[in-house]
Amino acid sequence: MKKSFIERAAAYPHIVWSVLFIIAPLIFVVYYTFTDADGAFTTENVERMFTSNYVLIFINSVCLALIATVICLLIAYPLAYIFSRMKEKWQRIMILLIMIPLWMNFLITTYSWMTILEDTGIINSILSLFGLSAHMINTPGAVVIGMVFCFLPYMILPIYTVMSGIDERLLEASADLGCSGWQRLTKVVMPMSLSGVISGITMVFVPSISTFYISQKLGGGTFQLIGDTIESYFVGTAINYHFGAALSLVLMILILISMAIMNHYTDSEQAERRRIK
Template identity: 45%
Template sequence: MRNRSLAIPYVVWMAVFVIAPLLLIVVYAFTAKDGGVTLSNFSNMGQYFPAFRHSFVLAVTATVICILIGYPLAYFLSKEGVLVRKVAMMLIMLPMWMNFLLRTYAWMSLLDDNGLINQFLSGIGFFRLINTLFGTDLTCFHMINTQGAIVLGMVYNFLPFMIMPIFSVIDKIDPKVIEAAQDLGANSAMVFRKVIFPLSLPGVLSGVTMVFIPSVSTFALSRLLGGGKTLLLGDLIEMQFLGNAYNPHLGSAIALVMMVIVLVCMAVMNRFGEGEEGVAVL
């Protein structure tokens, strides 16, 4: 009884700040402004299909890039000594100590047409060389206010969430399993393909979940790095609650659909992860 009483504050916290807001979203999604039950909020979402498409395409792109960067980095870190690991992890996590918006503003100053990157390239004569070789009149690389800048912001901000779970899983693989594969005649490539990669899939799937979910729902990155040219789901939901087109019922419907899609994706990935883990154990 005493132990159960200790859980009361957590139950109250969950009820007030998690369950209650979710119930409000469901109620708003299925009601109209006059309070009547309706499905029009969902039927009106078709006009915003481009926002859904852009959000999922950019989120998937950022997630794939994070895998391509994060997996090799996590793998090589797992092979290094303790000192190298500590320094590398500190460098990976160091940007996370800074506010999300400050990191984004820093990238704005880097990617701007008159930003530090273009100034550096101009200072070393890179643009002059390109213009001489190809007969162009290039003065800068236009990087800001593009979809590429949005993806870059996603990768930069969420890459640690891909590296950490993969590193944690690979680091816990029993060296005896690898030695057994080598004793049976497997070379390094075969050991990685048949042993290390299958056993590390739970970490990959955890990283995919931790990167994909915040990427698909982000709104600050698209507005600051994309210049508001690419409307994402986060921007669309924010507009319905805080913008001039105030419509919390439509915003709740969009948020509810997005949550369902994300939960389905997570369930599929978890199911896939269980199957792969079973194959690896066998």
């Protein structure tokens, strides 16, 4: 059926928006990547990235983001399961508690973590009462803590949403068919919550790998992540849009590849269902 004029017209603002703010910037990124200061075509920016320094930064970023994602998953999964089996009133309260940190600007959250983790911060003042001290700020560990704290809700919410949709009677049915408590989890809850886990991983991994603020404040510039590096070429002293764009492009491709791998699992499952229909 042909769409009416109004239906088509309603789509235009979105098309204009996409072109202006999504497609055009992407074209600029690609353009800057493959040109030099005079606007001539070059692959120098891409080649420069493969010097050991930048490869190391990439590997560091991926590792920290992966660690943060895994920790988020380990915390979020049991929490989401427990929430989803609570009474409805308690579920709402718990989810509200999870959402509240999201209402705060995460710059403020990160600053708070600085005062907590500093050598003269809250944790160390308490430890000093027992004659102990721990150096935490400006370490990769501090950065991971920051990432986990900021992005944990993005892991809990999608998993909780999927889990709360699992019918209690399916758990009863599996118990009826011989599943102990642990088997109920592995045979029913886990396979059924996979899609939530996948979107949770994506929603934590992507901001973690590209963050620059958390690593600057909690990492203290002792080591650089890819986000910091990109930022430094756009606003820092060594402004170089062309090289910054090249780094962004590679990061983007990296994220797209990891998302494609993740989606492969959910997609193949859905495709199977479609095929059968």
